[in-house]
Amino acid sequence: MRDKSKSLAVCSTLLSSLHDSRLVSPVEPQLEADMIPAVVLMTLLWSTDLQAQSVSPPAELSVRLVNGTTSCSGTVEVFNEGEWSGLCSRLWDMKDVNVVCRDLSCGNPVDESRGPLFEDGRRGVTLYSSCYGNESSIRQCDIIGGRGVCDGGYYHHVTCSESVRLVDGAGLCSGRVEVKSNQSWASVCEADFDRQDAEVVCGELGCGAPAALQGGLYGEGEGQTWDKEFQCKGNESLLLDCDTSDRENNTCLPGNAVGLTCSEPDDVRLVGGDSRCAGGVEWYHQGEWRTVGTEDRDQEDVVAVVCRQLGCGSTVSVLPGNTTRGFVVSCSWSESSLRECRRSEDLLPGFTVICSDLLVQPDIFLTDSMGGVFRGHQGPEMFRGYNFTITCSTQPQYPGGSFLLTFTGSNRTLTQPAVNHSAAFLFPAADDSHQGNYSCVYDNYVFSHNFSSESELLSLTITASPLPAFIIRHVVVLLTLLTAITTSSYLYYKPTRRQKRVNRVSSMDLDVNAMEMVSLSSRAEAGPGEERAAQGTE
Numbered sequence: 001m002r003d004k005s006k007s008l009a010v011c012s013t014l015l016s017s018l019h020d021s022r023l024v025s026p027v028e029p030q031l032e033a034d035m036i037p038a039v040v041l042m043t044l045l046w047s048t049d050l051q052a053q054s055v056s057p058p059a060e061l062s063v064r065l066v067n068g069t070t071s072c073s074g075t076v077e078v079f080n081e082g083e084w085s086g087l088c089s090r091l092w093d094m095k096d097v098n099v100v101c102r103d104l105s106c107g108n109p110v111d112e113s114r115g116p117l118f119e120d121g122r123r124g125v126t127l128y129s130s131c132y133g134n135e136s137s138i139r140q141c142d143i144i145g146g147r148g149v150c151d152g153g154y155y156h157h158v159t160c161s162e163s164v165r166l167v168d169g170a171g172l173c174s175g176r177v178e179v180k181s182n183q184s185w186a187s188v189c190e191a192d193f194d195r196q197d198a199e200v201v202c203g204e205l206g207c208g209a210p211a212a213l214q215g216g217l218y219g220e221g222e223g224q225t226w227d228k229e230f231q232c233k234g235n236e237s238l239l240l241d242c243d244t245s246d247r248e249n250n251t252c253l254p255g256n257a258v259g260l261t262c263s264e265p266d267d268v269r270l271v272g273g274d275s276r277c278a279g280g281v282e283w284y285h286q287g288e289w290r291t292v293g294t295e296d297r298d299q300e301d302v303v304a305v306v307c308r309q310l311g312c313g314s315t316v317s318v319l320p321g322n323t324t325r326g327f328v329v330s331c332s333w334s335e336s337s338l339r340e341c342r343r344s345e346d347l348l349p350g351f352t353v354i355c356s357d358l359l360v361q362p363d364i365f366l367t368d369s370m371g372g373v374f375r376g377h378q379g380p381e382m383f384r385g386y387n388f389t390i391t392c393s394t395q396p397q398y399p400g401g402s403f404l405l406t407f408t409g410s411n412r413t414l415t416q417p418a419v420n421h422s423a424a425f426l427f428p429a430a431d432d433s434h435q436g437n438y439s440c441v442y443d444n445y446v447f448s449h450n451f452s453s454e455s456e457l458l459s460l461t462i463t464a465s466p467l468p469a470f471i472i473r474h475v476v477v478l479l480t481l482l483t484a485i486t487t488s489s490y491l492y493y494k495p496t497r498r499q500k501r502v503n504r505v506s507s508m509d510l511d512v513n514a515m516e517m518v519s520l521s522s523r524a525e526a527g528p529g530e531e532r533a534a535q536g537t538e
Contacts, residue, residue: 187221217259291326293348
């Protein structure tokens with residue numbers, strides 16, 4: 001950078017020379033014209049120096065994203081000791097990314113990937129930082145052990161949402177919906193936002209399908225309110241790609257700032273365990289499924305997050321996995337999904353996790369053979385005196401097991417072994433003692449542990465029959481017998497008619513033959529004259 005006094009001295013010298021040449025001796029006009037551009041150039045340089053000195057350098061540990069497709073995506077660089085350097089910290093998680101996105105006035109973190117640091121030999125900086133995710137900048141995070149310089153390693157490529165975010169939620173996929181408007185964030189009124197709009201937001205933030213949508217679910221925003229109504233079709237990539245219309249009512253009452261909960265992304269799976277809640281842990285990252293490994297001290301927290309993200313309950317046990325080595329994940333137990341945990345490119349053997357909700361939920365349904373079941377306002381209803389059957393069944397996961405039929409109306413329970421993954425419980429005659437709630441509990445012993453899963457409740461109401469049960473029972477029996485007799489008669493009647501037609505044709509043939517025989521006999525006994533007379537008469 002040029003020194004201000006030096007620039008002023010050069011300009012002053014040039015101006016004095018030009019002035020003196022005009023006073024002392026006559027100068028050719030061409031010489032005078034040649035010196036003017038030099039004076040103008042030096043004046044511009046002086047002005048540039050003043051502007052450069054008026055712009056302060058970035059604060060230490062400021063961040064920026066470079067070489068991205070949007071202003072909220074790219075490779076992370078940190079301003080360190082007077083220059084921008086690539087960030088190559090080995091342990092980084094979405095909490096750190098969330099701070100970067102907030103520092104750059106972007107939305108929620110959507111993705112974080114890594115790759116070779118630099119191809120041109122530039123060095124990067126390592127920050128052993130610990131962020132909670134609510135800081136405004138990296139400078140507010142705890143920098144552990146100072147900074148380091150890395151000649152290799154990995155860079156961090158970050159993608160943040162540009163124009164929508166979820167705030168004050170339990171994780172990256174829940175919170176109050178806010179939209180960026182004129183470089184500030186505005187909450188959205190519940191009346192201006194529906195499920196199709198929610199599908200677009202969840203997809204834009206890298207989450208799963210919408211699970212809950214309600215005004216005031218995550219509090220009220222402190223700033224302005226979005227003044228448009230979204231009209232998404234559900235297939236847009238960005239919320240601001242959706243059509244909008246003017247809001248009919250310009251006010252949004254308190255408690256109506258829309259809150260949204262999206263399901264967690266479908267980027268974690270358990271393989272090789274014959275259940276979605278048991279098996280080796282794999283994480284879909286950068287276009288491929290990769291084995292997940294962890295240090296022994298972090299294993300309990302990691303598997304807890306895995307079971308929670310998959311909706312599989314709590315951890316039952318952890319077993320050694322295969323010999324395939326996977327990248328190391330470290331969690332603090334409270335994360336909603338695995339992508340919120342810290343991850344490094346170090347490789348460790350994988351492991352197998354077994355979650356408590358290993359068995360799928362069984363089904364329960366009611367049947368009868370006498371037509372005594374009908375659908376009421378509160379669920380199935382059964383006529384008093386009719387027999388009925390409650391059947392429990394489950395999907396074929398593991399062989400064996402048993403079904404326990406529980407009844408809330410009393411303390412009695414019924415148990416049957418699972419045959420072809422189902423069991424039927426027969427009740428001979430319904431009475432008032434059978435009214436209540438039933439459920440099926442499927443028990444099985446697998447992986448050296450007892451597991452159970454309970455069905456939804458079946459609420460049964462017993463009601464009076466329009467006719468006494470014994471009369472209906474006899475009528476049903478008589479109708480059954482009548483139906484059987486009618487069917488048998490019909491089957492017998494058809495060949496009988498056919499046989500009658502055959503007999504009738506045979507009888508007619510015999511009669512014709514007999515008449516011809518009588519006629520021939522009569523003609524043989526009569527003379528020739530009588531025969532001619534008979535022919536004449538004919």
